Amino acid sequence: MLNILKLAARNLRRYKRRTFLTSMLISLGVVAVLLFISVSGSFKGMMVGQITDSMLGHIQIHKKGYLASIDSLPLNRNLTAKQINKIKQILAKEEAVESYSMRIKLGAMFSNFSETTNIRLNAVLPSQEMKTAPLLTERIIDGQKDGLIKQGEILVPELLAKGLKVKVGDGIVLIANNKDGSVNGQNFMVRGILEGISGPGGRDGMIHLEDAKALLRIDGAEVSEVAIRLKDIDQLPEVFSRLKSQFESILNKQDKPVFEVHTWEKLSPFFNIAKMIDLMTFFIKIMLVAIVLVSIMNVMIMAVYERINEIGTISAMGTLPSKILGLFITEGFLLGILGTSIGTAISLVAINMMNISQISFDFGRQKGLMLSPSIGANDVISVVLVVIGIAVLASLQPAYKAAKMDPIEALRHV
Amino acid sequence: MSLIIAKNLEKTYIAGDITVNAIQGVDFTIEPASFVSFIGPSGSGKSTLLNMIGCLDPPTKGTLQVAGQEITNLNRKEAALFRGEHLGFVFQDFNLIPVLTVFENIEYPLLMVQNWPKDKRKKRVMEMLDAVGMGDQGDKYPRQISGGQKQRVAVARALVTNAKLVLADEPTANLDRETANKIIGLMQKMRDEFKTTFVFSTHDPKIVKNVEITFTLEDGKLLKNQTIAGGDHA
Numbered sequence: 001m002l003n004i005l006k007l008a009a010r011n012l013r014r015y016k017r018r019t020f021l022t023s024m025l026i027s028l029g030v031v032a033v034l035l036f037i038s039v040s041g042s043f044k045g046m047m048v049g050q051i052t053d054s055m056l057g058h059i060q061i062h063k064k065g066y067l068a069s070i071d072s073l074p075l076n077r078n079l080t081a082k083q084i085n086k087i088k089q090i091l092a093k094e095e096a097v098e099s100y101s102m103r104i105k106l107g108a109m110f111s112n113f114s115e116t117t118n119i120r121l122n123a124v125l126p127s128q129e130m131k132t133a134p135l136l137t138e139r140i141i142d143g144q145k146d147g148l149i150k151q152g153e154i155l156v157p158e159l160l161a162k163g164l165k166v167k168v169g170d171g172i173v174l175i176a177n178n179k180d181g182s183v184n185g186q187n188f189m190v191r192g193i194l195e196g197i198s199g200p201g202g203r204d205g206m207i208h209l210e211d212a213k214a215l216l217r218i219d220g221a222e223v224s225e226v227a228i229r230l231k232d233i234d235q236l237p238e239v240f241s242r243l244k245s246q247f248e249s250i251l252n253k254q255d256k257p258v259f260e261v262h263t264w265e266k267l268s269p270f271f272n273i274a275k276m277i278d279l280m281t282f283f284i285k286i287m288l289v290a291i292v293l294v295s296i297m298n299v300m301i302m303a304v305y306e307r308i309n310e311i312g313t314i315s316a317m318g319t320l321p322s323k324i325l326g327l328f329i330t331e332g333f334l335l336g337i338l339g340t341s342i343g344t345a346i347s348l349v350a351i352n353m354m355n356i357s358q359i360s361f362d363f364g365r366q367k368g369l370m371l372s373p374s375i376g377a378n379d380v381i382s383v384v385l386v387v388i389g390i391a392v393l394a395s396l397q398p399a400y401k402a403a404k405m406d407p408i409e410a411l412r413h414v
Numbered sequence: 415m416s417l418i419i420a421k422n423l424e425k426t427y428i429a430g431d432i433t434v435n436a437i438q439g440v441d442f443t444i445e446p447a448s449f450v451s452f453i454g455p456s457g458s459g460k461s462t463l464l465n466m467i468g469c470l471d472p473p474t475k476g477t478l479q480v481a482g483q484e485i486t487n488l489n490r491k492e493a494a495l496f497r498g499e500h501l502g503f504v505f506q507d508f509n510l511i512p513v514l515t516v517f518e519n520i521e522y523p524l525l526m527v528q529n530w531p532k533d534k535r536k537k538r539v540m541e542m543l544d545a546v547g548m549g550d551q552g553d554k555y556p557r558q559i560s561g562g563q564k565q566r567v568a569v570a571r572a573l574v575t576n577a578k579l580v581l582a583d584e585p586t587a588n589l590d591r592e593t594a595n596k597i598i599g600l601m602q603k604m605r606d607e608f609k610t611t612f613v614f615s616t617h618d619p620k621i622v623k624n625v626e627i628t629f630t631l632e633d634g635k636l637l638k639n640q641t642i643a644g645g646d647h648a
Contacts, residue, residue: 003525003526004526007513007514007526010513010514011513013513014512014513309507309509310509310511310512312509313503313505313509313511314511314522314526315494316468316470316497316503317497317498317502317503317522317523317526317527317571318494318495318496318497318498318499318501318523318527319494319498319526319527320491320494320495320498321490321491321494323526407470408465408470408471411470411505411509
């Protein structure tokens with residue numbers, strides 16, 4: 001095998017320019033794919049992290065039917081004390097859960113005493129919320145971050161604060177209808193300004209859970225949703241599957257499920273963008289496969305054609321067809337190795353350079369997002385293996401042709 | 415026992431409507447350690463006959479025994495194994511592998527065909543290089559040596575596996591007269607030294623003046639065989 005490898009390497013060196021150009025073409029494809037994976041992966045990871053860690057959590061539990069009518073923030077579909085206790089019992093047994101946060105979601109009128117507008121609010125218990133959405137405090141662009149929120153305080157969404165010229169320390173009034181339709185109002189002090197992010201709830205304000213209960217005249221325990229943070233997001237599919245089966249097996253008197261369980265993927269439209277990115281990555285990989293397939297096959301067909309006489313000679317000397325096959329496949333394999341090695345090296349250097357250069361970009365209303373591309377060993381290995389595999393595959397036909405060549409015809413070839 | 419026994423050998427090529435009888439009812443025997451040439455004009459069937467002896471092209475009819483083995487019905491792999499074990503080839507165009515050095519070209523059959531161990535291989539190649547007078551040229555590539563030297567390397571490569579039979583198709587066609595005579599002389603010397611049978615084809619009658627046995631072919635038929643005892647080597 002080593003001898004075939006050595007001879008194949010010599011044969012590649014024989015056509016230096018062709019070998020160089022082919023390996024450069026493969027390298028270019030590898031660089032394109034690895035850079036795309038790293039940049040899009042960085043963007044995707046950052047956005048997913050932002051969405052889950054500063055807003056949605058990884059999994060949410062609602063009363064059945066809540067999500068379908070979430071636009072109207074229905075208070076009559078809140079979870080009851082009994083249901084909350086059931087949720088707590090199940091989550092306590094699930095080791096993969098790091099924390100969870102009980103929330104009341106409500107709509108209200110927001111008044112600065114001269115102007116009034118609508119506001120959507122998230123009412124939370126700060127200790128639970130900070131564990132479940134640890135990046136939430138990072139979104140407080142003005143005001144005190146420590147402790148997130150206290151009773152009597154409100155975090156106002158950035159756009160609303162700008163529109164109504166509300167500043168930290170200002171007093172405002174929230175007026176809300178409870179589920180029976182009666183109206184109640186309450187004074188709040190603006191504690192901070194909350195940066196808006198993409199996705200549902202990304203432009204909601206925030207108050208303390210106890211304030212929401214007072215405003216809505218809720219006695220006892222009642223929440224709209226339970227957001228859950230997992231210890232490891234990679235465990236999401238398994239944990240979701242377990243929780244879903246447990247919660248959805250709990251039925252009401254009409255034999256219908258009491259709860260509905262969703263991952264962030266179902267709750268955020270960004271998941272569709274993430275899927276698009278995955279699809280684009282797949283198509284870019286297909287293009288890489290095509291580049292490698294066409295370039296290697298072309299080179300190997302040429303190599304066989306130019307060495308017909310030589311194939312006849314080694315065949316006449318008694319070289320077995322399997323060895324001739326192996327020789328040409330090895331040449332394709334080495335071309336694949338060469339191309340991927342150069343391509344991977346260039347890609348890793350380029351990724352490092354991008355990180356050093358601190359490239360920032362805007363996404364929607366979000367400005368100055370830092371691009372920090374990185375690539376996992378699994379991605380590199382899979383691309384390298386695919387390229388080498390395709391290189392070998394592309395060499396098969398020319399190699400087979402060489403192995404099957406009639407030595408007489410080959411020796412006659414001029 | 416004869417090294418080659420051919421009986422009623424025929425080779426017919428069919429190309430569309432045209433049938434060409436390249437070899438027609440040829441019988442001959444060749445003894446071990448002999449120095450034999452097939453002579454005849456272009457198209458007389460010399461190369462076809464050598465190809466059949468060399469297991470490169472099966473006869474259409476007849477029987478052909480080489481080194482005690484009937485070779486007419488060998489499949490592709492068996493034929494390759496037979497060639498690798500018993501035969502050596504010298505070609506008109508030398509057919510050295512350009513990416514390998516002189517040493518590596520001679521080493522090729524030991525390495526890729528017979529899988530000799532490294533030490534034994536090296537010793538044997540050095541012996542062959544010395545035998546053909548190329549002992550100091552082992553590191554050179556084929557492009558760096560002359561035509562005569564290339565053919566010496568080809569002879570060494572054909573003999574390196576201790577082949578029983580070396581087949582040389584027009585080995586001197588691309589060489590000047592003096593070099594051609596030297597190559598014939600070298601092959602004869604190798605025959606004497608290694609007791610290997612040399613069978614070669616040529617269309618040049620002057621080349622065969624020193625050959626011990628000459629078979630003359632014309633239109634695929636064997637006309638005569640002439641034995642010249644104690645040929646005058648060039």
